Amino acid sequence: TEQTFIMVKPDGVQRGLVGEIIARFEKRGYQLVAAKLVHASQEHLEKHYEDLKGKGFFAGLVKYMASGPVMAMVWQGKDVVKQGRVLLGATNPLQSAPGTIRGDFAIDVGRNICHGSDAVDSAKKEIALWFGEQTPTIAYQRSADSWIYE
Ligand code: GTP
Ligand code: MG
Numbered sequence: 001t002e003q004t005f006i007m008v009k010p011d012g013v014q015r016g017l018v019g020e021i022i023a024r025f026e027k028r029g030y031q032l033v034a035a036k037l038v039h040a041s042q043e044h045l046e047k048h049y050e051d052l053k054g055k056g057f058f059a060g061l062v063k064y065m066a067s068g069p070v071m072a073m074v075w076q077g078k079d080v081v082k083q084g085r086v087l088l089g090a091t092n093p094l095q096s097a098p099g100t101i102r103g104d105f106a107i108d109v110g111r112n113i114c115h116g117s118d119a120v121d122s123a124k125k126e127i128a129l130w131f132g133e134q135t136p137t138i139a140y141q142r143s144a145d146s147w148i149y150e
Helices: 012-013 017-026 043-048 059-067 080-088 102-105 120-131
Strands: 003-008 031-038 072-077 114-116
Touching: 003 012, 003 017, 003 043, 003 080, 003 120, 012 059, 012 072, 017 031, 017 072, 017 080, 017 102, 031 120, 043 059, 072 080, 072 120, 080 102, 080 114
Parallel strands: none
Antiparallel strands: 003 072, 003 114, 031 072
16 A cells, blocks of 8 residues: 655644644544654755755755654555645645645744655655665554445
């Protein structure tokens, strides 16, 4: 099944939104298969955001992301990469619909509290970067699965 990398950014951790964000993925029916709180280095974050190198906000973004611990997670389930981003809402919280995480809890694009992989490919890269190349996830049978999937 599909996996995605979801991260609560330092502002989300500081604001006490880790549980709220986990709850939304859980309630939707997605399965948590890896999680850790990490204070990432600037170097690690530059790698994570390497596609954005050259953007005017890149230095500020890396500094913000290195300013405190983040909650790094792998979530699993049908269409989770795309649906994960739907749960997060638009990148700019001013454009995020109410009911989405950013639409409910954020205002500034530079403090948008969460990250989600934008494609199956980048999800694989990000999971390897944050959790290591070896399969980092915990495989387990969830008893609720037959109530979530037809
Ligand atoms: P992520 O899930 O965090 O990767 O967001 P995204 O995929 O919706 O957007 P993108 O990858 O293009 O940008 C990554 C992050 O950079 C965003 O989540 C913002 O935190 C930040 N960012 C993007 N655009 C801007 C901007 O115009 N100004 C500022 N200050 N930050 C930005
Ligand atoms: Mg992105």
